[in-house]
Amino acid sequence: MAPDLPPQYRALVLDSIGAGFTVKTLPTPQPTFGSAVVQIVAAGALSYHREIYNGQRHYPLPTPMVGGYSAIGRIAALGPDATALQAGQLVFVDCVIRGRDDPSALYLLGISEGHSDGSKKLAREVWHDGTLAEFVKVPLDNCIPLDEARLCQTLGYSIEDLMYMGYLLVPYGGLRDIRVEPGDTVVVCPATGGFGGAGVLVAVAMGARVIAMGRNEQELERLQEHVHKGTPWACVETVKITGDEAIDTASLKAYGPVDAILDFTPPVAAKSTHLKSAVAALRYEGRVSLMGFVDFSVSDMKIVGSNITLKGKLMYSREDMLQFVKMLEMGLLPKGKDLVDTRTFRLDEWEEAFDAAAQWTGVGRAVAFLP
CATH class of the missing domain: 3.90.180.10 (Medium-chain alcohol dehydrogenases, catalytic domain)
Structure with a gap:
């Protein structure tokens, strides 16, 4: 012993x-x-x-x-x-x-x-x-x-x-897998759960502009307030998921072309159309990290014609963890109780x-x- x-x-x-x-x-x-x-x-x-x-x-x-x-x-x-x-x-x-x-x-x-x-x-x-x-x-x-x-x-x-960190590391693995860079516009959907909300914080720390999608408007407002309290310079927009694919697509396109999507659809929302709306708003050669359970189908013309990358991702790698700890120790996320x-x-x-x-x-x- x-x-x-x-x-x-x-x-x-x-x-x-x-x-x-x-x-x-x-x-x-x-x-x-x-x-x-x-x-x-x-x-x-x-x-x-x-x-x-x-x-x-x-x-x-x-x-x-x-x-x-x-x-x-x-x-x-x-x-x-x-x-x-x-x-x-x-x-x-x-x-x-x-x-x-x-x-x-x-x-x-x-x-x-x-x-x-x-x-x-x-x-x-x-x-x-x-x-x-x-x-x-x-x-x-x-x-x-x-x-x-x-x-x-x-x-x-x-x-x-x-x-x-148990929540923050998961979206970091997905965002890093699709090479999110400073200045990118990233849709996080849905953003009102534990992993989605953490994903907004991580994307902001990586220098991205974030569009947070969700059905709960009160939670979307709280998310925006929480992020701005810890990182007042952050650019976080919110879009309510209405269930109407065309309306949700138009709401996203109002913020300009989207570079990347991080999806955390839970099993109970597998039939939701929000991811189709987000993909429709992607720019040419946009990227999607699929970390949830969405039952997903979209026009081949959009995926093939726009060179869209769809990547499934389970959790993260050891290299992701080591890099994330560097970010955390550098103070790139909200400090103390603001996190x-x-x-x-x-x-x-x-x-x-x-x-x-x-x-x-x-x-x-x-x-x-x-x-």
């Missing part, structure tokens, strides 16, 4: 889908080659976590298991092949697990075991448990170093507020935490566990 690790730790265990969680005491994981054991300081809660664990979303999970997804923590112990990470260092713990010999064997720790034989093997036999616990064992590659002094002292973020208002809960308050996460949504809102 590593000398600084306790023999046991507390964790939220899901024995079966729909059974609810139980706080249990488990043997503390030990570091091995290619791994780190991290002491969790703050673990994120997603707006749809409750739907995953009660079976509503039908995500495949290997139970019994410790729930969660990404987290912020401190390195507690390292495998013998670690060369840069140090004990006590603050890190972002990424939930995206990839096969080292097959990157397509990908799954999300604590969310889904994926659908390939490789991802299921990793989820069931190697990296099994999530971050709703006092400790977690993860691959070295999934520990992203954070400059604690810069982030928490100079820029004023609390450690639990840094957990908002996010985080509500926190203990492990035994998991029901209240998941209820809060389902309600406390949109730009600048997050829920975290403090084990």
Whole structure:
């Protein structure tokens, strides 16, 4: 046993889908080659976590298991092949697990075991448990170093507020994948959810002009106010999704040709026409990052005739994470509490935490566990 690790730790265990969680005491994981054991300081809660664990979303999970997804923590112990990470260092713990010999064997720790034989093997036999616990064992590659002094002292973020990275990184992966550049006009749709709202913040930090689409006019107004409070120089327009494809297209075209689109359509809105309207407003050689669940069809003449690029994107790469942390540490996003208002809960308050996460949504809102 590593000398600084306790023999046991507390964790939220899901024995079966729909059974609810139980706080249990488990043997503390030990570091091995290619791994780190991290002491969790703050673990994120997603707006749809409750739907995953009660079976509503039908995500495949290997139970019994410790729930969660990404987290912020401190390195507690390292495998013998670690060369840069140090004990006590603050890190972002990424939930995206990839096969080292097959990157397509990908799954999300604590969310889904994926659908390939490789991802299921990793989820069931190697990296099994999530971050709703006092400790977690993860691959070295999934520990992203954070400059604690810069982030928490100079820029004023609390450690639990840094957990908002779990939302910010996803749109950054999509925006970087389609090469969004300073000065681009980017449509984020819908922009009123957790990932869409975070996408507006990230696009602004990357120097883009943003058109935020959504059905909830009150939330669109709050989004605009939140962004301008932290980055008063930002250019953020809003367009209400009416459901009338022609009207929504005209509303977008009023702001001039669009360079790029970031789409986060949730499953319940898969039949919405808002993405067709956004594509219709794209300039020649415009780009689209598809990160949601839209049932999408559009005129071949628009796609082929205008050289439109459509790219599917799941999450982000390690390189994306490292680059994003540079942006965050440079102070390119809103500082301190202007970035996010985080509500926190203990492990035994998991029901209240998941209820809060389902309600406390949109730009600048997050829920975290403090084990």
